[in-house]
Amino acid sequence: MRQINKAARHTTGRLLSIRKVGTYFHLVLQAEGIAEGAKPGNFIALSVGGDQSSMLLHRVFAIYRSRQDPSHGAVIELIVARSGKGSDWLVAQSEGTLLKITGPLGTSFPLPADPVNVAIVGGGYGAAPLFDLADHLKARGCRVDAIIGAATSSKVFAPLEGKRTVNSVTVTTDDGSAGIQGRVTDVLPEIITRQRIDLIYSCGPMAMLRAVDDIARSLSIPHQVSVEEAMACGVGICMTCVLPMMRGDKVKMVRTCIEGPVIDGEEIAWDEVAR
Amino acid sequence: MTLDFSTTIAGVRFKNPIFTASGCAASGKELSQFFPLKELGAVVTKSIMLKARSGRPTPRMAETPSGMLNSIGLQGPGIDAFIEEDLAWLQTQSCDVIVSIAGETVDEYGALARRLRGQRGIKAIEVNISCPNVANRGQVFSCDPVTARAAIEAVRINLGGEFPIIAKLSPDVTDIVAIAREVIEAGADGLALINTLLGMVINPKTLRPHLAGKTGGLSGPAIRPVAVRAIFQVRERFPSVAIVGMGGVVHGEDALELVAAGADAVSIGTASFGNPMSVIEIRDRLSTLIQDHGFTRFSDAVGVAHER
Ligand SMILES: Cc1cc2nc3c(=O)[nH]c(=O)nc-3n(C[C@H](O)[C@H](O)[C@H](O)COP(=O)(O)OP(=O)(O)OC[C@H]3O[C@@H](n4cnc5c(N)ncnc54)[C@H](O)[C@@H]3O)c2cc1C
Numbered sequence: 001m002r003q004i005n006k007a008a009r010h011t012t013g014r015l016l017s018i019r020k021v022g023t024y025f026h027l028v029l030q031a032e033g034i035a036e037g038a039k040p041g042n043f044i045a046l047s048v049g050g051d052q053s054s055m056l057l058h059r060v061f062a063i064y065r066s067r068q069d070p071s072h073g074a075v076i077e078l079i080v081a082r083s084g085k086g087s088d089w090l091v092a093q094s095e096g097t098l099l100k101i102t103g104p105l106g107t108s109f110p111l112p113a114d115p116v117n118v119a120i121v122g123g124g125y126g127a128a129p130l131f132d133l134a135d136h137l138k139a140r141g142c143r144v145d146a147i148i149g150a151a152t153s154s155k156v157f158a159p160l161e162g163k164r165t166v167n168s169v170t171v172t173t174d175d176g177s178a179g180i181q182g183r184v185t186d187v188l189p190e191i192i193t194r195q196r197i198d199l200i201y202s203c204g205p206m207a208m209l210r211a212v213d214d215i216a217r218s219l220s221i222p223h224q225v226s227v228e229e230a231m232a233c234g235v236g237i238c239m240t241c242v243l244p245m246m247r248g249d250k251v252k253m254v255r256t257c258i259e260g261p262v263i264d265g266e267e268i269a270w271d272e273v274a275r
Numbered sequence: 276m277t278l279d280f281s282t283t284i285a286g287v288r289f290k291n292p293i294f295t296a297s298g299c300a301a302s303g304k305e306l307s308q309f310f311p312l313k314e315l316g317a318v319v320t321k322s323i324m325l326k327a328r329s330g331r332p333t334p335r336m337a338e339t340p341s342g343m344l345n346s347i348g349l350q351g352p353g354i355d356a357f358i359e360e361d362l363a364w365l366q367t368q369s370c371d372v373i374v375s376i377a378g379e380t381v382d383e384y385g386a387l388a389r390r391l392r393g394q395r396g397i398k399a400i401e402v403n404i405s406c407p408n409v410a411n412r413g414q415v416f417s418c419d420p421v422t423a424r425a426a427i428e429a430v431r432i433n434l435g436g437e438f439p440i441i442a443k444l445s446p447d448v449t450d451i452v453a454i455a456r457e458v459i460e461a462g463a464d465g466l467a468l469i470n471t472l473l474g475m476v477i478n479p480k481t482l483r484p485h486l487a488g489k490t491g492g493l494s495g496p497a498i499r500p501v502a503v504r505a506i507f508q509v510r511e512r513f514p515s516v517a518i519v520g521m522g523g524v525v526h527g528e529d530a531l532e533l534v535a536a537g538a539d540a541v542s543i544g545t546a547s548f549g550n551p552m553s554v555i556e557i558r559d560r561l562s563t564l565i566q567d568h569g570f571t572r573f574s575d576a577v578g579v580a581h582e583r
């Protein structure tokens with residue numbers, strides 16, 4: 001059994017800036033002691049609602065980027081979508097708000113040893129951590145083709161810096177308001193063939209991950225998936241975030257906050273995943 | 276003036292009265308990433324069953340106003356793997372451990388107790404009898420005086436007096452004092468009050484129960500007044516029984532409320548989910564509050580609400 005991320009710390013950090021990006025919010029947090037140990041694919045957990053909050057549970061967000069800021073030290077950036085009470089509260093905070101932060105948590109994207117051809121497939125805000133990953137892949141000499149999907153143009157997360165990092169970006173939207181009308185899986189097979197893709201990374205809604213994994217399996221291409229299961233704690237103590245995974249020849253309910261979010265697609269027992 | 280923050284539960288001394296709540300700290304390993312476990316009065320482990328269990332399907336959790344519903348379904352590795360891995364690891368942490376057990380039949384409670392005999396590093400056994408009895412149409416053991424008694428008797432006989440027994444009761448009963456009496460007579464040295472209350476959330480969009488298991492256990496501050504009431508009532512009738520209180524403690528003030536009602540120790544559950552340092556923050560705040568009230572011994576604060 002895997003253990004909690006050995007770099008994980010609990011600290012109080014300051015919200016340095018918050019800015020709207022499409023329908024999302026870009027948050028920069030001072031996160032001394034947390035940002036330093038963060039790897040692409042890791043996430044953080046935040047307490048929300050302040051000290052007398054009626055929201056008891058952690059909210060978890062993928063780390064979009066972690067870096068050393070010349071004036072603020074170790075910072076973490078998040079891309080946050082409004083999807084309920086806690087995220088509504090978070091994006092309504094102003095600069096200077098102090099936040100209880102726990103992280104970095106979970107597994108990270110394993111990096112290939114050789115300069116291979118990689119496809120990154122992101123859905124909605126799931127694209128955020130993939131651009132940081134792309135930076136690392138490019139540094140290793142990989143070719144990186146990005147496929148970014150969303151329901152509509154305002155939910156496409158493809159920042160300019162990110163676009164510059166990768167070799168190509170293909171955007172798909174369900175309503176055709178940006179890029180190609182359709183789903184990421186409509187364009188993925190063609191890109192796999194054209195760019196001779198050796199390895200796929202994906203992050204987004206579970207249905208998208210599953211569809212990408214179907215393609216990856218059928219072509220025997222290794223696929224690293226960053227899954228999203230509802231989490232109450234994010235640190236491995238509540239057992240709510242489990243996903244059925246193959247362990248030997250048995251299916252086991254595994255905590256995705258500890259053994260995930262990044263998982264080898266092959267290990268997921270998709271047929272037993274609740275829908 | 277220094278505070279004697281220690282507490283005694285059924286003859287066993289703990290260095291401070293703040294414990295983790297069963298099922299809200301796994302087996303301690305994850306929280307030890309954030310603070311040394313020996314900082315706690317005790318680690319109470321997740322209820323362990325005889326065999327490995329995969330638990331309920333997801334969704335298993337719903338956040339509710341000042342609380343949450345869970346239907347984890349006692350997922351766990353089974354007692355053998357627990358002893359070999361989790362307990363062995365805990366023994367290296369120089370922390371005090373209370374092992375929680377849960378059975379599906381009276382015999383299973385007995386078998387679990389037998390299996391724990393002779394194990395090092397255990398300070399007490401918490402018997403979670405708030406689970407469904409397979410032999411009795413899934414009726415919860417602690418909701419029926421006869422089965423509550425039978426489960427505790429099975430543990431007592433098989434434990435051979437080696438560790439104190441703490442019976443954990445469900446608040447989903449008409450008269451918790453009556454159930455407390457049964458388990459005390461059956462040989463429980465202490466009581467853990469309270470387990471979660473059964474609840475349900477219906478998703479207003481799908482109009483279906485949100486949890487895959489339909490119902491779940493309600494925890495968090497939403498249930499704190501129920502916990503305070505249960506502890507107060509039981510303490511009133513049984514002035515000398517040990518009580519480990521729990522239910523919605525998020526701040527030191529909340530812990531003090533349970534102590535004043537009669538809790539000799541306080542377990543922290545749901546609060547840890549939103550902040551892994553909660554247990555330590557609550558411990559420190561409780562210590563300050565007790566001194567502010569002029570107590571020099573924690574034990575003098577236990578049950579004070581009954582005298583005022
Ligand atoms: C590994 C991981 C990375 C994520 N990264 C991002 C990100 O970069 N940006 C972003 O906007 N969102 C991200 N999410 C989703 C985000 O955690 C939820 O949108 C958020 O918790 C919802 O909180 P709420 O209070 O708005 O909703 P509520 O429905 O009120 O939340 C209630 C409870 O359920 C949990 N919960 C509800 N939905 C989810 C969900 N989809 N995933 C996990 N927990 C959930 C919450 O944590 C909370 O404990 C990520 C989720 C996971 C598991």
Ligand SMILES: Cc1cc2nc3c(=O)[nH]c(=O)nc-3n(C[C@H](O)[C@H](O)[C@H](O)COP(=O)(O)O)c2cc1C
Pocket residue numbers: 238296297298299321322345347349375403443469470471492493494495496498521522523524542543544545546
């Ligand atoms: C996710 C979760 C899992 C739990 N698992 C157990 C368990 O295995 N055994 C047990 O006796 N109680 C279990 N409980 C109940 C808690 O130990 C505690 O009695 C209850 O949650 C009230 O305390 P709280 O409000 O501080 O959480 C669980 C509670 C939660 C929220």
Ligand code: FES
Pocket residue numbers: 230231232233234235236237238239240241242255256257258
């Ligand atoms: S979210 Fe609590 S164990 Fe994973």
